[in-house]
Amino acid sequence: MNGAIYYCPVDLTLSVVGGRWQGLIVWALRGGPKRFSELKRELVAVNDKMLSQTLKLLAEQGIVTRTDFQSVPPKVEYNLTENGRQLLVIFEKMEAWGAHYSEV
Amino acid sequence: MNGAIYYCPVDLTLSVVGGRWQGLIVWALRGGPKRFSELKRELVAVNDKMLSQTLKLLAEQGIVTRTDFQSVPPKVEYNLTENGRQLLVIFEKMEAWGAHYSEV
DNA sequence: GATAGTGCTTCCTTTTTGGTAAGTATATTG
DNA sequence: CAATATACTTACCAAAAAGGAAGCACTATC
Numbered sequence: 001m002n003g004a005i006y007y008c009p010v011d012l013t014l015s016v017v018g019g020r021w022q023g024l025i026v027w028a029l030r031g032g033p034k035r036f037s038e039l040k041r042e043l044v045a046v047n048d049k050m051l052s053q054t055l056k057l058l059a060e061q062g063i064v065t066r067t068d069f070q071s072v073p074p075k076v077e078y079n080l081t082e083n084g085r086q087l088l089v090i091f092e093k094m095e096a097w098g099a100h101y102s103e104v
Numbered sequence: 105m106n107g108a109i110y111y112c113p114v115d116l117t118l119s120v121v122g123g124r125w126q127g128l129i130v131w132a133l134r135g136g137p138k139r140f141s142e143l144k145r146e147l148v149a150v151n152d153k154m155l156s157q158t159l160k161l162l163a164e165q166g167i168v169t170r171t172d173f174q175s176v177p178p179k180v181e182y183n184l185t186e187n188g189r190q191l192l193v194i195f196e197k198m199e200a201w202g203a204h205y206s207e208v
Numbered sequence: 209g210a211t212a213g214t215g216c217t218t219c220c221t222t223t224t225t226g227g228t229a230a231g232t233a234t235a236t237t238g
Numbered sequence: 239c240a241a242t243a244t245a246c247t248t249a250c251c252a253a254a255a256a257g258g259a260a261g262c263a264c265t266a267t268c
Contacts, residue, residue, distance in 0.1 A: 008202070009201070009205075009206065010128065010199050011128060013202040013205070014122070017118075017198070018122040018123070019122070020226080023114065023118050023122065027114050035245090037244070040245095047226080047228080049247080049248090051245095052246055068245090072234050073243060073244035074233090074234090074245045075244075076244090076245060086204070087201060090197040090198055094121070097190060097191060098113025098114055100190070101116065101187060125256095140214080140215050141215080144215095151256090151257065151259095152216070152217090152258095153217080153256085153257075154256065154257075155216095175214095176263085177214040177215080177264070178263095178264085179215085180214090180216090
């Protein structure tokens with residue numbers, strides 16, 4: 001995938017989900033396809049560079065699809081692949097844990 | 105926790121679980137307490153510095169406990185707290201996803 | 209007396225990641 | 239006619255994370 005060696009499935013999954021933006025993008029796409037600018041608005045602190053860079057990575061990893069409508073001004077939509085969609089159970093657990101943790 | 109602002113529970117959880125070693129250490133402790141040297145053997149590529157640094161962080165975050173037996177040679181055990189243990193459902197999902205993904 | 213094992217810490221270097229600003233091309237809006 | 243919005247990319251710089259090597263205090267073993 002990126003040349004690294006993963007000693008266990010958890011390590012592998014973390015490499016897909018663990019970056020600064022990777023997980024949040026997958027989570028943001030849970031409700032269906034979104035455009036670049038919609039993602040940008042939702043992931044408050046992300047900048048153009050990080051967003052396009054991370055989307056590219058996720059596309060290479062087979063987690064999101066990229067659909068370019070070839071229009072002017074540009075319109076590009078991102079969506080989860082089946083593999084990406086299957087990550088969502090992980091994030092549901094994360095959401096539950098995080099919500100509980102911040103109450104403590 | 106570390107000064108950063110988390111806009112959602114998922115973001116918060118990722119900050120606990122998403123580092124290079126944090127998640128793997130939690131996962132390695134799933135079967136019960138382990139000593140420093142046992143963790144080191146299990147997490148093949150980790151070095152002393154990263155391991156002790158990450159364990160310290162996890163302890164500060166309330167994910168692991170540290171028990172120093174005050175013996176010579178030193179014996180120190182690490183274990184998951186209740187909060188840490190509740191992270192395990194996340195890793196179980198990660199394991200399933202990673203195992204499936206690497207078959208594709 | 210040298211070596212190994214224990215659980216660290218410190219210093220230094222390298223790698224990775226993140227951020228800022230600008231540029232691209234075109235159409236719409238005021 | 240200037241500004242705005244779209245989805246990027248590129249070049250450059252700063253910050254953060256990770257890695258490596260060595261050392262420490264102490265004991266037991268060879």
